[in-house]
Structures are given as C-alpha cells and as structure tokens.
Amino acid sequence: MRTLVIGDKRWSSWSMRPWLALRHAGIEFDEHLIRLRRPDSKERIAAVSPSGKVPLLIDGDLTISDSLAICEWAAERVPSLWPSDASARAIARSVSAEMHSSFVAMRTEMSMDVELRTKKELSRDARADVDRVMTIWREARVKWGQDGDFLFGAFSIADCFYAPVVTRFRSYGVTLDDTASRYSEAIFAHPEVRAWCDGVERD
Structure with missing residues (x-):
C-alpha cells in the first residue's frame, strides 16, 4: 500500500492539496501524519523524506516529493483530475x-x-x-x-x-x-x- 506523508491538517496547505487529489480520485493510500511545530518535527520528517519536507508520497520503491508532482502522478492514473x-x-x-x-x-x-x-x-x-x-x-x-x-x-x-x-x-x-x-x-x-x-x- 502506498503512503502519503503529511503535516497537520490545521496548518499544512501543501499537504492538503495532494491529499484532496488522491482522495477525490479514489486512489487508496495510508496516511502518515507528522505533527508540525514540535521540537522533533524536523527530525521525524527527515527520517522519511529526502527533501526534509512534507508532503511525500511513497509507493513501493518510488518516492515523490512536492505537492504538484504528487498530483501529476495521480493524474496519470486518473486523467479526470x-x-x-x-x-x-x-x-x-x-x-x-x-x-x-x-x-x-x-x-x-x-x-x-x-x-x-x-x-x-x-x-x-x-x-x-x-x-x-x-x-x-x-x-x-x-x-x-x-x-x-x-x-x-x-x-x-x-x-x-x-x-x-x-x-x-x-x-x-x-x-x-x-x-x-x-x-x-x-x-x-x-x-x-x-x-x-x-x-x-x-x-
């Protein structure tokens, strides 16, 4: 199962974008949420994200950083996006x-x-x-x-x-x-x- 790594829903606009795209398209994923604005936030993000940022999509051996890139990945599977x-x-x-x-x-x-x-x-x-x-x-x-x-x-x-x-x-x-x-x-x-x-x- 693919995993979308996101930040807090309250604050993370960049995480919201691909989350909406994948959900709307019916693309299944596990959600891995990392709380932001905490002492260990950067360390926890760096442990899973080569860019040191969220969002991040992990699909097997494929790791996709950046909200727009993740949305484009989704659109290749569901062109109606x-x-x-x-x-x-x-x-x-x-x-x-x-x-x-x-x-x-x-x-x-x-x-x-x-x-x-x-x-x-x-x-x-x-x-x-x-x-x-x-x-x-x-x-x-x-x-x-x-x-x-x-x-x-x-x-x-x-x-x-x-x-x-x-x-x-x-x-x-x-x-x-x-x-x-x-x-x-x-x-x-x-x-x-x-x-x-x-x-x-x-x-």
Missing part, C-alpha cells in the same frame, strides 16, 4: 503552477489555520495577491465553469491547489465577491474538503 478540454487543461495547469510558485505576501500574512477566525488588515502586496486569486477564480468560472461548481466545472487539481486559499480567506475574514463566495461554498461542501477540516488534529 485535469479538465478534458485541452485549452481548459492548459489554463488549469497554469493557474495551479501560479498558486504553487507565487502569492508570497498572502502566504506570509495569511498562513493556513483551518480553525482560526479573525479579521486582519492586509498589506498592499497581500491585498494584490488576494485580488489576483479572485480574478483567477472569476475568469475560470466564466470561461470554463459552466458544467459544475468548481473552477473548470468538475472538481480538478486546480481546485485542490486553491482549496487551502479558500480556508485562508475564511480564517482571516476576507471580503469575497459573488463569484468567490459561491466558489468557496462549493469548496467547503466538497466531501473531501469537509473530511480534511473535520480531521484537524487537536492537542
């Missing part, structure tokens, strides 16, 4: 890669905390990141989302990448436009997102 239309698929990959590599200010000022509820005044750079995210959601929904409630209609890897952002917006009281509000409702209603949030570890 990406949109079937070639143009939509290209844009879905593009916005997922943008989420993977950008939005530094938003990540810094709005770290993921599924249980947090507060209101925060954001810097100009973080506000620009938030606006860019909502633009991505709006454009995807208008052009590609007619056949479902998610960015490209059906739930896809793109939604796996933006689901942690949806939790951030709720945690920090971000005001949403109509499209973002409806999209957030769809994300929180997804059974695997509910399962992730319900599974948050509590001390």
Whole structure:
C-alpha cells in the first residue's frame, strides 16, 4: 500500500492539496501524519523524506516529493483530475503552477489555520495577491465553469491547489465577491474538503 506523508491538517496547505487529489480520485493510500511545530518535527520528517519536507508520497520503491508532482502522478492514473478540454487543461495547469510558485505576501500574512477566525488588515502586496486569486477564480468560472461548481466545472487539481486559499480567506475574514463566495461554498461542501477540516488534529 502506498503512503502519503503529511503535516497537520490545521496548518499544512501543501499537504492538503495532494491529499484532496488522491482522495477525490479514489486512489487508496495510508496516511502518515507528522505533527508540525514540535521540537522533533524536523527530525521525524527527515527520517522519511529526502527533501526534509512534507508532503511525500511513497509507493513501493518510488518516492515523490512536492505537492504538484504528487498530483501529476495521480493524474496519470486518473486523467479526470485535469479538465478534458485541452485549452481548459492548459489554463488549469497554469493557474495551479501560479498558486504553487507565487502569492508570497498572502502566504506570509495569511498562513493556513483551518480553525482560526479573525479579521486582519492586509498589506498592499497581500491585498494584490488576494485580488489576483479572485480574478483567477472569476475568469475560470466564466470561461470554463459552466458544467459544475468548481473552477473548470468538475472538481480538478486546480481546485485542490486553491482549496487551502479558500480556508485562508475564511480564517482571516476576507471580503469575497459573488463569484468567490459561491466558489468557496462549493469548496467547503466538497466531501473531501469537509473530511480534511473535520480531521484537524487537536492537542
């Protein structure tokens, strides 16, 4: 049986992404959770992860680091994790890669905390990141989302990448436009997102 090594569901946005993809695709795996923000966290992660980071997928002799790489591995087995239309698929990959590599200010000022509820005044750079995210959601929904409630209609890897952002917006009281509000409702209603949030570890 393959194993997905993840960090806390409360805090680990990078772990959430492949966890959602594998669960949604029906790919079976054992979950190995390593608690973060503890004195031995780095040591425990290093014992199983060559990169020293989570998430990590172990499938026999194969070890895959990085959330996007794990999601791509899953999509090779279950192609419906990406949109079937070639143009939509290209844009879905593009916005997922943008989420993977950008939005530094938003990540810094709005770290993921599924249980947090507060209101925060954001810097100009973080506000620009938030606006860019909502633009991505709006454009995807208008052009590609007619056949479902998610960015490209059906739930896809793109939604796996933006689901942690949806939790951030709720945690920090971000005001949403109509499209973002409806999209957030769809994300929180997804059974695997509910399962992730319900599974948050509590001390």
